[in-house]
Amino acid sequence: MEADRFWILLAKKMGNTASAAELEELMQFKSDPRLGQYLENELLQAAWKHPLDFSDPPDVQANWKNFREQHLQTTLPTRKFSRVYIAAGLLVALFAGYMLWPGFQDVKGKASNENIIATKNGSRSSIQLPDGTKVSLNAGSKLDYGKDFGRETRNISLSGEAFFDVAHNEKLPFIIRSGNISIKVLGTAFNLRSYPEENVTETTLLRGRIELSIDGQPNRKIELSPNEKIVVPRSSAAIASGKENIVSTTKGNDPSDTATIYTLSKISIDPVLKTTPEIAWLEDKLVFRSRELSLLSKDIERWYGVKVIISDPVLAAKKFTGSFDRLNVREALDALQYTSGFTLDFTIEKETIYLNPKKPKMKR
Amino acid sequence: MSPLDLQLLQEKIARSGDELAFEKLYHYFFAPLYHFSRLYTGSKEESEEVVQDVFTRIWKNRETLELVRDIRLYLYTCVRNTSLNYRNSRKHFQEADLPNSEILFSACYNADQKLLSGEMIRHLNAAISQIPPRSRMVFKLVKEDGLQHKEVAELLNISVRTVEKQVALALKYIGKAIGLRFSDSK
Numbered sequence: 001m002e003a004d005r006f007w008i009l010l011a012k013k014m015g016n017t018a019s020a021a022e023l024e025e026l027m028q029f030k031s032d033p034r035l036g037q038y039l040e041n042e043l044l045q046a047a048w049k050h051p052l053d054f055s056d057p058p059d060v061q062a063n064w065k066n067f068r069e070q071h072l073q074t075t076l077p078t079r080k081f082s083r084v085y086i087a088a089g090l091l092v093a094l095f096a097g098y099m100l101w102p103g104f105q106d107v108k109g110k111a112s113n114e115n116i117i118a119t120k121n122g123s124r125s126s127i128q129l130p131d132g133t134k135v136s137l138n139a140g141s142k143l144d145y146g147k148d149f150g151r152e153t154r155n156i157s158l159s160g161e162a163f164f165d166v167a168h169n170e171k172l173p174f175i176i177r178s179g180n181i182s183i184k185v186l187g188t189a190f191n192l193r194s195y196p197e198e199n200v201t202e203t204t205l206l207r208g209r210i211e212l213s214i215d216g217q218p219n220r221k222i223e224l225s226p227n228e229k230i231v232v233p234r235s236s237a238a239i240a241s242g243k244e245n246i247v248s249t250t251k252g253n254d255p256s257d258t259a260t261i262y263t264l265s266k267i268s269i270d271p272v273l274k275t276t277p278e279i280a281w282l283e284d285k286l287v288f289r290s291r292e293l294s295l296l297s298k299d300i301e302r303w304y305g306v307k308v309i310i311s312d313p314v315l316a317a318k319k320f321t322g323s324f325d326r327l328n329v330r331e332a333l334d335a336l337q338y339t340s341g342f343t344l345d346f347t348i349e350k351e352t353i354y355l356n357p358k359k360p361k362m363k364r
Numbered sequence: 365m366s367p368l369d370l371q372l373l374q375e376k377i378a379r380s381g382d383e384l385a386f387e388k389l390y391h392y393f394f395a396p397l398y399h400f401s402r403l404y405t406g407s408k409e410e411s412e413e414v415v416q417d418v419f420t421r422i423w424k425n426r427e428t429l430e431l432v433r434d435i436r437l438y439l440y441t442c443v444r445n446t447s448l449n450y451r452n453s454r455k456h457f458q459e460a461d462l463p464n465s466e467i468l469f470s471a472c473y474n475a476d477q478k479l480l481s482g483e484m485i486r487h488l489n490a491a492i493s494q495i496p497p498r499s500r501m502v503f504k505l506v507k508e509d510g511l512q513h514k515e516v517a518e519l520l521n522i523s524v525r526t527v528e529k530q531v532a533l534a535l536k537y538i539g540k541a542i543g544l545r546f547s548d549s550k
Contacts, residue, residue: 004532007535007536007539008529011529011531011535012528014531014535015506015512015513015531017528038539041542044538044539047488048507050485058394058395058398058408060390060391063394063412064387064391067419068387070420071420071423119383120381122381124382126384126387136384284376284384305380328375329379
């Protein structure tokens with residue numbers, strides 16, 4: 001039947017499988033009194049594009065939760081947890097500091113927090129806390145919170161890096177501890193970078209307001225506005241010795257205070273890298289600005305879950321600027337080599353990467 | 365998601381066990397695969413189990429995921445095979461062309477309100493429910509899930525010609541709903 005042939009040709013056209021001859025054949029129907037109107041018909045196109053609904057849809061969220069609980073979340077024994085906690089070095093020395101955070105008396109008292117979520121090197125994860133807060137965890141990071149999180153209190157502690165989109169709850173302030181800082185939020189989105197191996201913590205606020213305190217300085221509460229970032233050195237020695245340090249900040253500055261040096265700055269999109277470096281990891285970009293190779297290699301270790309060994313100390317002190325935008329490890333190393341002006345060479349042996357200096361070829 | 369995006373996800377999952385990438389893959393494919401599975405199984409629970417099963421196997425064997433050339437077709441094929449296994453292991457068979465999940469044009473979506481009124485959607489749904497369920501499924505796979513005629517044929521073990529005929533049938537009924545008349549009624 002002629003009409004049948006028409007619909008088959010149209011089906012092939014919609015499916016992009018029609019040959020040039022078939023398309024021509026289809027066009028010949030244009031003059032057909034009944035069928036011609038379906039060609040280049042707006043309504044037909046709209047109907048084809050219109051999404052379908054299904055009765056009895058699946059519960060994807062529930063299934064994902066199930067899957068994640070069974071196959072993805074790693075839990076560490078509590079013994080390891082208390083070791084890390086004490087390694088922060090502040091538990092005993094700053095007992096006094098805790099008294100000002102009533103919620104923390106409970107946390108300190110418990111020998112073990114009930115819930116621990118961790119990511120290995122080379123792996124990133126995102127979870128939702130019982131109060132609805134969404135957290136993205138970068139590689140090599142650990143979050144832990146108590147059983148009654150979301151009910152009595154919202155206390156949580158982080159080692160590593162995470163981005164928080166905190167659910168709004170005026171009655172229960174969200175308090176996160178990491179290293180020597182505490183952050184109190186009501187509802188907001190911010191990034192906290194606090195790897196124990198690094199000697200600073202970096203808190204970047206995207207929206208809302210947060211109040212940050214440094215252990216040992218209960219009177220100083222630093223409020224951050226959106227697009228501000230604060231870098232606090234981890235040094236407990238500076239606090240304990242009561243050294244007088246000059247606070248180098250752009251606001252809230254009283255030089256007569258004995259205080260840890262911290263730096264407050266505004267974040268912005270880096271014109272060279274075309275991204276806001278502090279949260280680029282959320283877009284799967286590993287971004288670095290004037291970063292010493294010794295530190296960058298640690299970032300690479302965490303990001304890819306590999307080991308990096310640099311033989312030459314001169315090479316290790318070299319600074320690099322760039323970004324790995326969704327690159328795999330080989331591509332990243334190629335990019336690094338290119339950035340170095342080919343003064344860097346690498347070899348890969350299983351999961352270990354060796355970085356060596358390379359003499360540039362002599363031009364003749 | 366473009367084929368390139370999918371490939372990137374595949375790489376991340378295979379090479380570094382990237383859980384975030386896996387989550388993206390999971391959320392992107394779960395519902396379409398589930399609805400496809402409904403063609404074979406009798407229930408929502410069974411299809412959810414089937415898809416979960418497939419994703420579990422993929423995660424467990426993630427290192428080899430990079431070797432898969434077309435992840436989309438791979439997923440659909442796994443779901444088909446797993447669904448058939450589930451069906452075969454049950455005592456009584458369910459007819460393959462009686463999915464319990466209905467396929468209809470979305471009443472909530474607003475973007476082309478100017479072209480497709482609520483009434484028009486109703487006409488479309490009335491028309492689409494007249495074609496046999498198998499054709500509706502073919503229609504969904506081609507139109508909604510973006511599978512090629514060749515892929516659908518391979519997946520459902522039917523000829524490309526049959527796929528074309530079934531899409532043609534769906535188009536004809538859509539044309540009918542739009543209200544333009546044609547005199548051969550089949």
